[in-house]
Every structure is written in structure tokens, then in C-alpha cells.
Amino acid sequence: MGKLFFYVALALVLVSGVLFAPEHAGLAIHPMDQFGVESLFGGDHIAWYTPTNVTLWMLLAVVAIIAVLVLGSSNRGIVPSRAQSVAELAYGFIYKMVEDVTGKDAVKFFPYIMTLFMFIVTANFLGLIPMSFTTTSHFAVTAVLAVLVFVTVTITGFVLHGAKFLGLFWVSSAPLALRPILAIIELISYFVRPVSHCIRLAGNVMAGHAVLKVFAGFAGALGAGAFLPIFAITAVYALEVLVAFIQAYVFTILTCVYLKDALHPSH
Amino acid sequence: MASTTHDAGHGAADAAHGAVDAAAHGSSGMPQLDFSTYGNQIFWLLVTLVVIYLILSRVALPRIAAILNERQGTITNDLAAAEDLKAKAVEAENAYNKALADARAEAQRIAAETRAEIQAEVDEAIAKADEEISAKAADSEKAIAEIRAGALESVKIVASDTASALVAALGGKDDADAVASAVAKRTEG
Known part of the structure; x- marks a missing residue:
């Protein structure tokens, strides 16, 4: 579903690029501009320390997480308030996932x-606020998240099991002749994991947001007929709300699955 | 953010933006592939992740875990208390049933006692009545016997007198003793 949207978005970007080239000043649709990284306090040069809209929206994510998980649970009620219920649900959801998928x-x-999940889900939902900036739509961000998981899994595997961790690639249940070939396939898939892990998240988020922007551009251009694209925007927005949660869930559960390999490589 | 700049000052902003884009990554159109911003994003991401991790692991997660444990404890305690109360209720019901059974037994005992007492009184009254009746019957029999004896005596006297009169009338000798013995002899038989 996400992939489909990605392609649809790309196609729309291309079509809009052809149809609404800069010469047609009235119909300019720039679906990718919403992803631009800009300095908050002016200036064209963006150094690694420059406060940018990335900084702002990550800060807002931290604030939102504090508001729900820390302030929400500050009453320590036996009967929880609404915010505390959300905090407890998030806690129970991820805790159970880690226990069930990865092991006790x-x-x-x-x-x-929990840090990964809360960051992704918060950033995704903050990104659905109109005019906001979605940090998880950037490959730089999701790649770091994915590489962190990859490195954690690999180091944990070698620390816990030493050379036996390589048994993950040596499928002992397969016939001996097939094992080297399977080992190569397993090795490739192991190194492709972080790539798919990061592209899946950023691709889905970016595609949905680009589609919204394209439809918004149509709505601006169509005048009285704008109800069609607005209806489409509503539908896509509802889908994006779903995607925002599902992609955070998928990223987290894949992290758990990968970690399971590191903790129990024999299975 | 970018779109606002676009909508607001179209020409100037667009030109400036285009220039920046062109300079940075050859206007590919995808800010995601603008590697000049990668350092910035990665730096702020790492800062954010460390901050979130510290907040979660130091404050939020232990607190939520404590709340959930406390709730679990409360629920367990409440269940135990409920179990206790239930046991007490069963006990009370048993006590009630026992009291009821006792009361019933007591009632039966009292009823039986009363019945026995009444029976005794009735028996006594019957015995007394029987006694009286038998006494009266004895009296009556005695009176009857007396009357009968009196009647026999009278018959004897009348018979003797009649016999004497007959003997006298027939010209016999009025022998009182012989008449008496003959009358006695006839009435005996």
C-alpha cells in the first residue's frame, strides 16, 4: 500500500512537473518543498549545528513525548487520567511487543x-499538522535510526554469542550443498535490512505528504471544482493517519525481530 | 514552511530557493537527497534520541512501570479482600442456617414437650374420669344390688305372706318356719 502510494506520488510529481512547469505561474505545485530543510534564523548556509526546522520539530516531538509520558503520568493515579491511559497503553503495547517478539x-x-517507537510515532503525527515539517520523511533521519538498530543487533549478537552468531547465515537445516548459496543470500539480506528498514519509513511518509500537497495544488487551481481534490485530500489524510501509526509500528516490530536474531540466533 | 515562502513572495523567494537548490544539489527536486543538510539532521536527531532515551529510561518508564505494578498490587489486594469477604459471607450464611436449624429443633422440642404435657394432663383427666366413672358405677351397682336384694327380700316376704295366707285360707296350720323354708327353697331355684 505504501509502495503503491510512493509510485503514485512520484508519478504525480512528474506529471505536475510537466503540466505545471514554472512558466504557468498560476498553477505551480511544489509537492517536495514541504520537505526542505531551512535555517530557523535566516542564512543560507546550514552547518551541522545550525538550528533548523528539523531542530524545531524534533524539539516539539520531545515536548509532546514529555507531555504524554512524563506529565501525563505525574498523578500516578490508580484510576488513570486520559493522558495517563495513553502513556500506559504505549508502554504496555511496546513492552508486550518486546516480550512476545524478542523474548523475556x-x-x-x-x-x-520505546525511544525509537515514541520518536517515530510522535514525529509522524506532528508531521500531519498542516504546514508542519516531518522529520521522519528524510532518509538522513530514518537511515540513522535503521543503522542504529543494525549496529545494535550486530554488536549484541557478537557480544552474546561470539563467532556462533555467524550461524545465523549458515542454515543448518538445509542440504549441505545449498548452504554456501543460502549463506550468501542470508548475508545480502542481512545487509539489505537497514536499507529497507529506512526507505520503508521515509518513503511511506514522504509519499503520503507529497500526494496531499499535489491534491492541494489541484484544489487551488480548480476553483469551484475544488471539492473533488478536497474530498481526495480528506481520504488520503485519513489514510495517512493510519500510515503514521502503522509505519512506526512496523519499524518497531522489525527492530524487535532483528534483535531476536541477535539474542537467539539459532531460531 | 517552504510552501509559505512560496505562496507569499513567489518570484523572489522562488528565485532565491532555486539558486540555493541549484548550488546545493543540482536542483534534483528532492530535499531528501540534499546531502548538505545531512550533517545537521543527523546531529539534531542524535541529540533528540539521547534526550528522549534519558527522559524515558530515567523518568517516564520507571514511573509508568511503578504505576502498573501498584495497580496490579491493588487489584490483587482487592481480590484477596473480596475472597475474604466472600468467605465471611459463607460463614455468616452457615451460622444463619445453623441458628435456623437450632430454632426449628427447639420449636419441635417445645412442641413435643407441650404435646407430652397435654397428653399427660389428658391422661390424668381420663384416669380421674375413669376412676370417678368406675366409682359411680360401683355405687350404682351397689345401689342396684341393694335394690335387687331389697326386691328379693320383698318377694320372699310377699311370698311368705301369700303362702301363709294361702295355707291359712286352705285351713292349714300357719307354721311360719315351714313356709319360710319352702319359700326360700322355691325362690332359690
């Missing part, structure tokens, strides 16, 4: 996985 001994990774 993976609970020490729970704060790390």
Missing part, C-alpha cells in the same frame, strides 16, 4: 525500543 531476556532493550 530482551526487556533490557525496552527503553531503547
Whole structure:
């Protein structure tokens, strides 16, 4: 579904690029401009320390997470308030996922996985606010998240199991002749994991937002007929709300699955 | 953000933006592929992740875990208390049933006692009545016997007198003793 949208978005970007080239000043649709990284306080040069809209929206994500998880739970009610219920649901959801998918001994990774989930889900939902900036739509961000998971899994695997961790690539249940070939395939798939892990998240988020922007451009151009694209925007927005959560969920559960390989490579 | 700049000052902003884009990454159109911003994004992402991790692992997660544990404890305690109360209720019901059974037994005992008492009184009254009746019957029999004896005596006297009169009338000798013995002899038989 996400992939389909990605392609649809790309096609729309191309079509809009052809149809609404800069010469047609009235119909300019720039669906990718919403992803631009800009300095908050002016200036064209963006150094690694420059406060940008990335900084702003990540800060807002931190604020939102504090508001729900820290302030929401500050009453410590036996009967929870609404915010506390949300905090407890998020906690229970991820805790159960880590326990069920990765195993009881993976609970020490729970704060790390919870950090990933809370950041992604918060950033995705903040990105659905009109005129906002979506940090998780950038490959730079999702790639770092994916590489962090990859590095964590690999280091944990070697620390816990040493050379036996390589048994992950040696499929002992397959016939001996097939094993080297399978090993190569397994090795490639192991290194492709972080790539798919990061592209899936950023691609889905970016595609949905680009589609929204394209439809918004149509709405601006069509005048009285704008109800059609507005209806489409509403529908796509509803889908994007779903995608915002599902992609965070998918990223998190894949992290759990990868970690399971590191903790129990034999399975 | 970018779109606002676009909508607001179209010409100037667009030109400036285009220039920046062109300079940075050859106007590919995808800010995601603008590698000049990668350092900035990665730096702020790492800062954000560390901050979130510290907040979660130091404050939020232990607190939520404590709340959930506390709730679990409260629920367990409440369940235990409920179990206790239920046991007490069963106990009370048993006590009630026992009291009821006791009361019933007591009632039956009292009823039986009363019945026995009444029976005794009735028996006594019957016995007394029987006694009286038998006494009266004895009296009556005695009176009857007396009357009968009196009647026999009278018959004897009348018979003797009649016999004497007959003997006298027939010209016999009025022998009182012989008449008496003959009358006695006839009435005996």
C-alpha cells in the first residue's frame, strides 16, 4: 500500500512537473518543498549545528513525548487520567511487543525500543499538522535510526554469542550443498535490512505528504471544482493517519525481530 | 514552511530557493537527497534520541512501570479482600442456617414437650374420669344390688305372706318356719 502510494506520488510529481512547469505561474505545485530543510534564523548556509526546522520539530516531538509520558503520568493515579491511559497503553503495547517478539531476556532493550517507537510515532503525527515539517520523511533521519538498530543487533549478537552468531547465515537445516548459496543470500539480506528498514519509513511518509500537497495544488487551481481534490485530500489524510501509526509500528516490530536474531540466533 | 515562502513572495523567494537548490544539489527536486543538510539532521536527531532515551529510561518508564505494578498490587489486594469477604459471607450464611436449624429443633422440642404435657394432663383427666366413672358405677351397682336384694327380700316376704295366707285360707296350720323354708327353697331355684 505504501509502495503503491510512493509510485503514485512520484508519478504525480512528474506529471505536475510537466503540466505545471514554472512558466504557468498560476498553477505551480511544489509537492517536495514541504520537505526542505531551512535555517530557523535566516542564512543560507546550514552547518551541522545550525538550528533548523528539523531542530524545531524534533524539539516539539520531545515536548509532546514529555507531555504524554512524563506529565501525563505525574498523578500516578490508580484510576488513570486520559493522558495517563495513553502513556500506559504505549508502554504496555511496546513492552508486550518486546516480550512476545524478542523474548523475556530482551526487556533490557525496552527503553531503547520505546525511544525509537515514541520518536517515530510522535514525529509522524506532528508531521500531519498542516504546514508542519516531518522529520521522519528524510532518509538522513530514518537511515540513522535503521543503522542504529543494525549496529545494535550486530554488536549484541557478537557480544552474546561470539563467532556462533555467524550461524545465523549458515542454515543448518538445509542440504549441505545449498548452504554456501543460502549463506550468501542470508548475508545480502542481512545487509539489505537497514536499507529497507529506512526507505520503508521515509518513503511511506514522504509519499503520503507529497500526494496531499499535489491534491492541494489541484484544489487551488480548480476553483469551484475544488471539492473533488478536497474530498481526495480528506481520504488520503485519513489514510495517512493510519500510515503514521502503522509505519512506526512496523519499524518497531522489525527492530524487535532483528534483535531476536541477535539474542537467539539459532531460531 | 517552504510552501509559505512560496505562496507569499513567489518570484523572489522562488528565485532565491532555486539558486540555493541549484548550488546545493543540482536542483534534483528532492530535499531528501540534499546531502548538505545531512550533517545537521543527523546531529539534531542524535541529540533528540539521547534526550528522549534519558527522559524515558530515567523518568517516564520507571514511573509508568511503578504505576502498573501498584495497580496490579491493588487489584490483587482487592481480590484477596473480596475472597475474604466472600468467605465471611459463607460463614455468616452457615451460622444463619445453623441458628435456623437450632430454632426449628427447639420449636419441635417445645412442641413435643407441650404435646407430652397435654397428653399427660389428658391422661390424668381420663384416669380421674375413669376412676370417678368406675366409682359411680360401683355405687350404682351397689345401689342396684341393694335394690335387687331389697326386691328379693320383698318377694320372699310377699311370698311368705301369700303362702301363709294361702295355707291359712286352705285351713292349714300357719307354721311360719315351714313356709319360710319352702319359700326360700322355691325362690332359690
